[in-house]
Amino acid sequence: MGVRSRFVVGLSFALGVSLLLLLSPASIKDSAASTFASSSAGWSAYGASYRGVQGVESGPLLRGNSSDGLFDRLMPDVNYMTSGRAAGLTNQVIAAINLIYLSVVTGRVPILPPFHANNQLSKTPIPDLPVSLMFDLARMNREMVDLRGVLEWEDLQTDKGVPEPEVGCWGGMRKNNALEFAKIKVTWTDYPGLTFPPKARYMSWVQFIPYLTPSSPFYHRFVATKVHPSALAPNDQFACIDETMDGTDFADMGPYNEYAAGFGGWRWAGTFLRFREELVEQGRVRLRKAFGIAPGQDIPPFVTMHIRHGDFTAFCGKGDPCFTVAQFAFQLDLLKKELTESGRPVPLNVLVMSDESDPKFFEQVKARGWKMSQDGEGVQNPKLVEELGGWHDTLIDNVLLASGDHFIGTISSTMSLLGSLRTKDWNGGLSRMVGFKDPELPLH
Template sequence: MPDSAASLLGFDDRDKGLPARLARYRPSHWSRRRFLVAAGSVLAALTILALSFYSFHQSPPPLTLVDEYLPPAHSNRLDALVGPPTQKFRDNLRNDTQYMSSFISAGWTNDVMTYGNLIYLAMITQRVPIIGNFTPSHIGGDAGTVPFSEVFDIDYLSKAIGSPVLEWSDVKDPTSEEIDDLGCWSVWQAVQTRESEPRFTNALELYGLDISYTAGPLSLQKIPGYEHDPHAHFWSIAALTYPSGREAALQPPQPSKVHGALLPPDEQLACFDYLYYVCAHQSFEYEYDLSPAWRFVVKNFRFTSRLQSIAEGYLKRMFGVPEDGPVPPYVAIHARRANDFSVYCGDVPRADCFPTMNVYARRIAEVQEDTRARLGVVPEHVIMLSDERDPGFWDAVRTMGWYTPDHTAEDTVANYGRWYPLLIDAVIQASGLGLVGTDRSTMSLLAGRRVQDWNGGVYLNVKWGTPHADDH
């Protein structure tokens, strides 16, 4: 990527040889008159060149890769709306602004990635994204929802990406009893062969939306008709938001569930049923450092100062550090071992399928060696974070001298709510100098990305499935 607007036009160190190249022309080759005219022309050209160079370097900060895609920035992200939340969402949409929304339908980390995909898709189509609450899955349906802005600093995000990011609660009054009809695209119907309906989500009733879906074209799927990969490319979906792509893909809409409305996909508020399986280049792209959704969006999902402060309090109490003292550097382990992972063990006994403490310890030593070599720091403290319920596992953790947050003793649920054991653990995973994660876990993946990009730390995964899966 160019370092400046000037370098976009070729003004870089390679052009410093220009005067030397001009010097090969000798005045003896010309008449005096021609020499003076030519010299004057050259001087004028060099003056213009210098002024141009100066003007470029005095210009505002250079464009980034995505600046050209962004809608006009607002001093306040809520300036992207008419005003306070309204009874009907459309009454709060500005006539001069286009929007985009989508809905979540997975575990929490996958939902974070889905919102990241939505925001990136909105950025490249010059639309303002509208995101919703996180809905419970692994923590139990009775836990209720939690606003995105309770977990992540949405104002920081908006400023970091140069585009407003809205929540549905900003747009429509959460207490409104109005049911709004809306036409949306179903990407899910286009990219997989196992379900005939749009992707199910229980989020629609939160926002009072009754959606009439139009199935997207089968060409959305990265490999059309291939049942084992439901990914679509960002720009394939983006094409549906432009007149030519929209017109070519339109087909009869499906009736909405409440009113039976038959609506084509909305043009001002482009919306899609599910955007988890989306990539720019390759499937499951968050696993690769080229991921634009991570680099330009989710990297800027910074935890709120409140949530960060709560987690730091847990860390200090775990380590016996005074409240006004610093948290020492540490390595976190995210050991995913719940039933939704153990089903992949097949006939391998659980004790042989998942890593032993010695396997984790070997990876920790590798993290410590890396941080010592690169940073001159050896994080001695180790924290185990796991969904394991076997008391014997936790006895082994204590035998290793490792720490773990005690959400029972801290009375986390009573103090903060059902979501907070998960959220506090996520902050702890992201705040260390190293993370030892679980291969194939998206929670480990995003935590590892945070450790690498936020802290300059080390992220390693432990492989599992057989007794020697992590041998290396």
């Protein structure tokens, strides 16, 4: 079954059930910091040019040039979707994946916001990062046959003096400053059926998609009955929403559980969002040094561990083991048993990635014969370092998390979640997560 067929079959189940509910008489009601864009030096800091990624069978995605206003740039036969951003890099990646997913479902072209560095990444301001400097958007567009094309906000940047357009957008819980990077004046309209405080933490895409679909009768009915005639309604051709991180197909699952189960945005978009080859190659350089392998030689099979401490230690009870090296060793032992029982090779090497800085932690890792990702530092590609600036090390870390034959991560960490999914989908590996009260395996 091809990508298109699997996509349609999967969505038919979720959306079919939802639309039956939406169409019933009882439910047709409405239940259904400094920014990069503010500085002309931001995008040019990366020395790259942007033209958007056009689908194989589609026409141009934009017209005009940077001297034209936003709505003058839009093609009359193309519908678009964009969103704001929030939280750290990994959550912004999930939001981008969900934006691409929603765009495909609703027949729109996604306009991806750049990644923003929060305090977890850097204590000093660094320029926002275009998504295409982390991911191979052209490859994704080739492999996702239902995706008409991809744009980034840089493709829509305008010259100084061009008036900021007024845009009607959908908003929920994160509409404050969500789109400040975009140089647009936003008028927010609450999601259909949204109550304050929200009844649920997560937005259900299944309920919202009928309003996001171009020329939808649900959209037109909502605007006609719920938006004041003098107010700026959400734009039909240029759909924008405040954020996509907290949306799921089914709101009661939540984004973490939905992704972990292989559903939603990851299943139909995220698995196609591969890292740039330049980043992958630099990851290989780091791995060879960490494992003591000469340049050009094959990297031995290994298990990647993501041991997150930092703010996650607050989740642990007093006196309980808290994501210890011994807990990860216990899960590694179970992983090896599973591989042995299934007749698959058992890797002898382990690469540990962690935000821990306590020297005792590193001693415990070394005592088990494992390698730290820091063991591979010191060999860099100067051109890549110059291009990525303060983002370089974080992007390489993301690549390393997805490079192992198998994966063991920290429960509830979205960084571990994506590392796990990428390892399973891209490398055919097994994955396990260390929980808050998992047993420990003593060092023999």
